[in-house]
Amino acid sequence: MSIVKTPARAPRARRSPEAARENILAAAERLLTEKGPQALKLTDVAAAAGIAHATVLHHFGSIADVQTALMERMIRQLVAQILAEGAVAADPQGRVGQGARVLFDAFGDRGAARLAAWLELTGESRRLTMAREAVREVIANRLAPEGVDPAVAEDMVLVSVILAMGVGLFGRSLSELMGRPPDTARGLALDLLRRLLPAEGA
Amino acid sequence: MSIVKTPARAPRARRSPEAARENILAAAERLLTEKGPQALKLTDVAAAAGIAHATVLHHFGSIADVQTALMERMIRQLVAQILAEGAVAADPQGRVGQGARVLFDAFGDRGAARLAAWLELTGESRRLTMAREAVREVIANRLAPEGVDPAVAEDMVLVSVILAMGVGLFGRSLSELMGRPPDTARGLALDLLRRLLPAEGA
DNA sequence: GCTCTTATCAACAAAAATGTCAATAGTGAA
DNA sequence: TTCACTATTGACATTTTTGTTGATAAGAGC
Numbered sequence A, B: 001m002s003i004v005k006t007p008a009r010a011p012r013a014r015r016s017p018e019a020a021r022e023n024i025l026a027a028a029e030r031l032l033t034e035k036g037p038q039a040l041k042l043t044d045v046a047a048a049a050g051i052a053h054a055t056v057l058h059h060f061g062s063i064a065d066v067q068t069a070l071m072e073r074m075i076r077q078l079v080a081q082i083l084a085e086g087a088v089a090a091d092p093q094g095r096v097g098q099g100a101r102v103l104f105d106a107f108g109d110r111g112a113a114r115l116a117a118w119l120e121l122t123g124e125s126r127r128l129t130m131a132r133e134a135v136r137e138v139i140a141n142r143l144a145p146e147g148v149d150p151a152v153a154e155d156m157v158l159v160s161v162i163l164a165m166g167v168g169l170f171g172r173s174l175s176e177l178m179g180r181p182p183d184t185a186r187g188l189a190l191d192l193l194r195r196l197l198p199a200e201g202a
Numbered sequence C: 001g002c003t004c005t006t007a008t009c010a011a012c013a014a015a016a017a018t019g020t021c022a023a024t025a026g027t028g029a030a
Numbered sequence D: 001t002t003c004a005c006t007a008t009t010g011a012c013a014t015t016t017t018t019g020t021t022g023a024t025a026a027g028a029g030c
Helices: A017-035 A042-049 A053-060 A063-083 A092-106 A110-122 A125-143 A150-177 A184-201 B017-035 B042-049 B053-060 B063-083 B092-106 B110-122 B125-143 B150-177 B184-201
Strands: none
Touching: A017 A042, A017 A053, A017 A063, A017 A110, A042 A053, A042 A063, A053 A063, A063 A092, A063 A110, A063 A125, A092 A150, A092 A184, A110 A150, A110 B110, A110 B150, A125 A150, A125 B150, A150 A184, A150 B110, A150 B125, A150 B150, A150 B184, A184 B150, A184 B184, B017 B042, B017 B053, B017 B063, B017 B110, B042 B053, B042 B063, B053 B063, B063 B092, B063 B110, B063 B125, B092 B150, B092 B184, B110 B150, B125 B150, B150 B184
16 A cells, blocks of 8 residues: 655645735736737736636636736826826926926836837727826826916827837837947937927927 | 539639748738737738638748748838938938938838837847848938937937837827827927937037 | 635636648649 | 649648636635
């Protein structure tokens, strides 16, 4: 009669549903920023989260729902980051420069820019609805400079956001591609906005 | 005894290897611009090209090779488009404005900007090598303004390219997201460069 | 302790995507 | 016309990815 020693097994972790979802989404976000959207496979996300893939399905229903939840989470984080910046400068020019820096910071960490690109490439209307609301909220609460013609202010915000996303997504690669330090593009773009936007408001 | 009428069947097309590859890549490019990189599945590409998926494999070996070939084809097209522009203006400012417009045109059709984002998101070194050479070629042959400090010129090119890619990728969506005509961002960005770059060269 | 809920997981099943192969059929050359 | 070459294809096979199910176990409440 053989005596089989029960293999030592790590005790099964049991999280609250909220913690479990958070753990999964955090792992998914890591995968997204490190390997790109195509790496968000059910099995890979589960492995990155250290759980069985069935558990992922238990909490989200499908891998598509995981992706949607991740998008929404990242959009919320991005909005929060932009809105959480400190006191605002009094003069319009100061506000503009500050707003630009906030934008570049928000899209500076690779995740946010990649999120935007992912949204653009896949472009599903359901997800874009939330993005639209986020844009509205940020513009209304944080970026709209006072003392400037609203139409002009909108133009400034629009081009600033696009530049920030472009730098966030392509800045490092292109800088290095041209043999420059990785944050070269970021500095140049900030200079561009700092020097031009006040003139536009005048 | 049943008489089975042979079903009418379209005669089997037989292309030259070059034409077959071209047909497949054209279909893949359509898929990429319309549905995004994640739509480049073997079966879907074959269906879009109107052939059996085995034929795709016969010509390319694997779906990954199709994707690589498509990237290289699109990079070549992009470089050709940028280099093919007409006579260049004599003065540095004119050259700069012209170069910017060429860039915005090249990244204006959705495909090129999506290609760049795709490259960035997936980021494989093998593919990036070709992108690097393309960037070098374009800068050397077309975009480098004469009569300007080379270091400054490089800065101008770098920020211009990033802005052009940002506008190409996000411009339409963001413009409409803010309730403006779809080419609003493009116009604003061109204005931005037109007004700033000559000043930087001075 | 006991029970009840349910987060967790292994095993299985289904679907999707990719790849293999032998047969078929255009096409140019002999 | 005949033949050799090979682009093309349907059928099959393999791998990858996703989803299902029943059993297990962690923890909360009693």
